Amino acid sequence: MKDEALPAWVEYFAIPGINLLMALIIAGLVVVFMGESPWVALGALLGGAFGSLEQFGYTLFYTTSFIFTGLAVAVAFHCGLFNIGGEGQAMMGGLGVTLVCLGYDGTSWPLLFPLAVMGAIAFGALWSFLPGYLQATRGSHTVITTIMFNFLAAILLNYLLVEVLIAPGQQSPQTIRFDEAGHLPFAHDLLRGFGLETGRSPLNITFLLALAVAGLVWLFLWRTRWGYEMRAVGQSEPAARYGGISPGPMIVMAMVISGALAGLMGVNEVMGSQHRLVLGFTAGFGFAGIAVALMGRNHPFGVVLAALLFGVLYQGGSELAFEIPTFTSDVVVVIQGLVILFCGALENIFRKPIVRIFEIRRLLREL
Amino acid sequence: MSTEAPQPSKDGAGEDGPFKGPSAIEDRLPSELLAIATPAIELQGIDKRFGTVHANRAVDLKIGRASIHGIVGENGAGKSTLMKILYGYYQADKGRILIDGRETRIARPSQAIKAGIGMVHQHFMLVDNFTVLENLMLGAEGAFWIRGSFNNARGVLSQVSWEYGLEVDPDAVVGDLPVGVQQRVEILKILFRGAEIIVLDEPTAVLTPQETQELFKILKRLRAEGKTVVLITHKLQEVMEVTDRVTVMRDGAVAGTLNTADTNKRELAELMVGRRVVLRVEKTRATPGRPCLEVDQLTVRDESGTARVEDITLAVHEGEILGIAGVSGNGQSELIEALAGLRRIDAGSIRLRGQVVALPNAELSPADMRNLGVTHVPEDRLKMGLISAFDASESAILGYQGDRAYNGPLLSDRGKIVNHCADLMQKFDVRPPEPQWRSGAFSGGNQQKLVLAREIERDPILLLVGQPTRGVDVGAIEFIHQRLIEMRDAGKAILLVSAELDEILGLADRVVVMFEGKIVGELTAEEASPKKIGLMMAGVVGNGS
Structure with a gap:
């Protein structure tokens, strides 16, 4: 409850910090149980995420994808919708990027970039429009329909990559490599232009796009009348109707924006890093967006921070699996799960004791 | 209600007699007299703060056994906080709670239940798709196989409901029951758990006048059976009607405790607000102008096709307040929503300043109505x-x-x-x-x-107002009524729907009474009396409109 007021630094930093610490302690116990040193593991995790500019580049690269999928879930949530179709929408976004890149016959990436972004938005939005439309007109629940659309997207992509778009003479389901224009500049290349030599990482300018988009989402939600109307529908449908807002169009709009945001992940992966469409490139990031939004309290700023944390866990975790052979990638997933558990689902367990401490302090001061 | 392990005991707090500890007086007085002398609840110096808000300031309160004790106060005066402390939701920063003269520590609702305290919340704590019996059993299921305890409960239920005149069908699904009956189930649930002290938080907020009367009968019956009833309310009429004593709270402190028989509404209102209040706003005779809103043979059906508003014809003139009286649920809500553009109309027409604005299949949206100068204060401000x-x-x-x-x-x-x-x-x-x-x-x-x-x-031409003072404290009621009269005097048309008869009588220049979706009577302000309107509201008489 908000009526037990805590200082802002406690509310926004100390409590999340304690939750994170708790998650790490429990994860540490798991590590001890497996017969490894938790300090070594923690060192490997943090070293893997921040150890060098190259590794930090990877961290931010993953963060970029998490920002897009996290924002997608958050926007839908503000309209009272649960979009768990981020995975499929991201796949379609990647397909949109690919079609634009394959069809473009020029040499300059700055011209292709906005087109590819539009392709990602259009295809991602297309994939969430139908669930939104069905929810608005038929009351078909988005949770069900978006899950089914994930499968549809996976099957469609599978078909296209095996039968239609597969690179000639290839066995693995992926397209041909894009021309130079289809390669977004990497951060290390850009920084070299300024005389900074850094290690190679897939971090590219899509990261800046992600930050800008997070800002735009904030503006949209809290500084436009459409954001207002969408949030009104999410908070109270009768009140929205009273206010002259038709819920149906708002639901469709929220889903379309949500799908477009998820689709943008395709830009980062396909045009930013792999320069071709590879089957399974979404790697579960669409689903992780749910956890990112949950941790980020559905606020764009929170989503960016949560995405960074997930980026650290993802990148640090893969280094961890590499450095300590007893750690399979499953163990890394367990650690990530603990963080989600403490920071998302159990966020209130330490709140009450802290509130109590502050009450006692206040009482003591009065005496 | 909390589901934390309540004790299904039938004797509750009285287990080892209400009085303990040696006392010279106790030895000499017969226990009946003592029962009156020792309050059922005594609160001493209860103090509670939430951050900067001082919700309760050194509250002292004695509530006599087998009495109905009212606690009144404006919203935010601290009455709910006090009761939540008594029920164990909050802990007091300072102060003591004595139940039957014994200091009792109540840290959780389960301890309150053990001490014989039961609470009926404003929002019922019932499982809608359970039957009455299943709801009563909730938290007191007993063994793994619940059949035995079910049969047991059925017996106890029929006995308890007979004893207190609380008749309820044990196999009815709670969600299907009217609100008044659901409240009865709440009271039964509390009695079922052996409560001796029953706290009701704004129990009449959701009830029709008839249901309120039923509830009061039940409360008096409970008192006669020796239960102690605490009634939290801000409706002074109810306090005067049903309580023995009344405590007025203001700004978290007790402003006074009075015998109901020795006081009146005005005195209580002034204690509550801390200044003189006008219970009925002064107004001059209306000078109605042109008709602003004309409704002609309007019929509105709900989703299932039942007519909620049937063949209603009425007009509201400029400079006039038309009051629509009626027991809640007789079509007033649907009428006002149809006029605001929130509902489809099935027959008839709506005219504004002589222009037809809505016909069946040609309704206007709420936004259109606003553009035409019709604004709407909805009945349910929290929902809408x-x-x-x-x-x-x-x-x-x-x-x-x-x-x-x-x-x-x-x-x-x-x-x-x-x-x-x-x-x-x-x-x-x-x-x-x-x-x-x-x-x-x-x-x-x-x-x-x-x-x-x-x-x-x-600055609308027509204002639709639904229940403008529901759940609003006395000081604010005065203010709101004054504003509505001012608007009327500025030549606006006002359509007022209210379940509060006092409000209709105090504000309306003409009164229309609705019963089962139809208009059963129309009265001028001079003709209108509580009795006349009351009979029309009950559908007993009309005046042939």
């Missing part, structure tokens, strides 16, 4: 009138969010929205005047003032 999670400033533009005044080409103008809200808050004395606060954080009266401010300051 504002959005509790939104800032007050955001709620203050609900319905007008597309207005040019608040929007640039792309972004909305936050500064103007906040200023607009601050302006409304200042004009309508909304406290605290904080546009950035969450709408839900304001008290009921202040929320209502904000909604009224939004709709009145639009």
Whole structure:
């Protein structure tokens, strides 16, 4: 409850910090149980995420994808919708990027970039429009329909990559490599232009796009009348109707924006890093967006921070699996799960004791 | 109600006799006399703070056994906090609780239940799709196989409901029961768990006048059986009607405890507000002008096809308040929603200033109605009138969010929205005047003032008002009534729907009574009396309209 007021630094930093610490302690116990040193593991995790500019580049690269999928879930949530179709929408976004890149016959990436972004938005939005439309007109629940659309997207992509778009003479389901224009500049290349030599990482300018988009989402939600109307529908449908807002169009709009945001992940992966469409490139990031939004309290700023944390866990975790052979990638997933558990689902367990401490302090001061 | 291991004992607190500890007086007095002498509940110096809010200030309170004790106060006066401390939801910072003269520590609701205290909340704690019996059993299932305890419970239920005149079908599904009967189930549930002290928080807020009378009968029966009843309310009429003693709270402290027989509504109101209040706003005779709203043979059906509003014809003139009286649920809500553009109409027409604006299959949307100068204060402000999670400033533009005044080409103008809200808050004395606060954080009266401010300051030609003072404290009622009269005197047409007879009688220039979707009578302000309207509300008589 908000009526037990805590200082802002406690509310926004100390409590999340304690939750994170708790998650790490429990994860540490798991590590001890497996017969490894938790300090070594923690060192490997943090070293893997921040150890060098190259590794930090990877961290931010993953963060970029998490920002897009996290924002997608958050926007839908503000309209009272649960979009768990981020995975499929991201796949379609990647397909949109690919079609634009394959069809473009020029040499300059700055011209292709906005087109590819539009392709990602259009295809991602297309994939969430139908669930939104069905929810608005038929009351078909988005949770069900978006899950089914994930499968549809996976099957469609599978078909296209095996039968239609597969690179000639290839066995693995992926397209041909894009021309130079289809390669977004990497951060290390850009920084070299300024005389900074850094290690190679897939971090590219899509990261800046992600930050800008997070800002735009904030503006949209809290500084436009459409954001207002969408949030009104999410908070109270009768009140929205009273206010002259038709819920149906708002639901469709929220889903379309949500799908477009998820689709943008395709830009980062396909045009930013792999320069071709590879089957399974979404790697579960669409689903992780749910956890990112949950941790980020559905606020764009929170989503960016949560995405960074997930980026650290993802990148640090893969280094961890590499450095300590007893750690399979499953163990890394367990650690990530603990963080989600403490920071998302159990966020209130330490709140009450802290509130109590502050009450006692206040009482003591009065005496 | 908490589901934490309540004891299914039937003897509750009285287990080892109400009095313990040696005392010279106790030895000499017969126990009946003692029962009167020792209060069932005694609170000593209860003090509670939430952050900067001092919710209870050294509250002393004695509640006699086998009595009905009223606790009145404006919203935010601390009565709910006090009762939540008694029931173990909150812990007092200082002070003692004595039950039957013994100091009792109540840290959790389960301990309160053990001490024989039961609470009927404003929002019922019932499982809608369970039967009455299943609800009673909740938390007291007993063994793994619940059949045995079910049969047992059925027996106890029939005995208890006979004893207190609380008749309920044990196999009815709770969600299908009328609100008044659901409340009875709540009371039964509490008795079932052996409560000796029954606390009711604003129990009549959801009841029709008839159901309220039924409830009062039950409360008197409970008192006769030796139970102690605590009634939290802000309706002075009810306090006068049913309580033995009454405690008035103001600003977290006790402003006075009086014998109900020795006081009157005016004295209580003044104690509550801390100044003289006008219970009925003075007004001059209306001077109605042209008809503003004309409704002709209007019929509105609900989703299942039942006519909620049937063949209604009425007119509201400029400079006049038309009151629509009736027991809640007789079509008033549907009528006002149809007029506001929130419901389809199935037959008839709606005219504004002589122009037909709505016909079946050619209804107007709420936005259209606003553009035509019809504003609407909805009955349920929490569900419709504002959005509790939104800032007050955001709620203050609900319905007008597309207005040019608040929007640039792309972004909305936050500064103007906040200023607009601050302006409304200042004009309508909304406290605290904080546009950035969450709408839900304001008290009921202040929320209502904000909604009224939004709709009145639009300068409408017709104002539709539903239950303008439901859940609103005395001071704010006076203010709201004055505003409505002022509007009328400025030549606006007002359609007022209220379940409070006093409000209709105090404000309306003409009264129309609705019963089962139809108009059963129409009276002028001079003709209208509680008795006449009451009979019409019950559908007993009409005057042949």
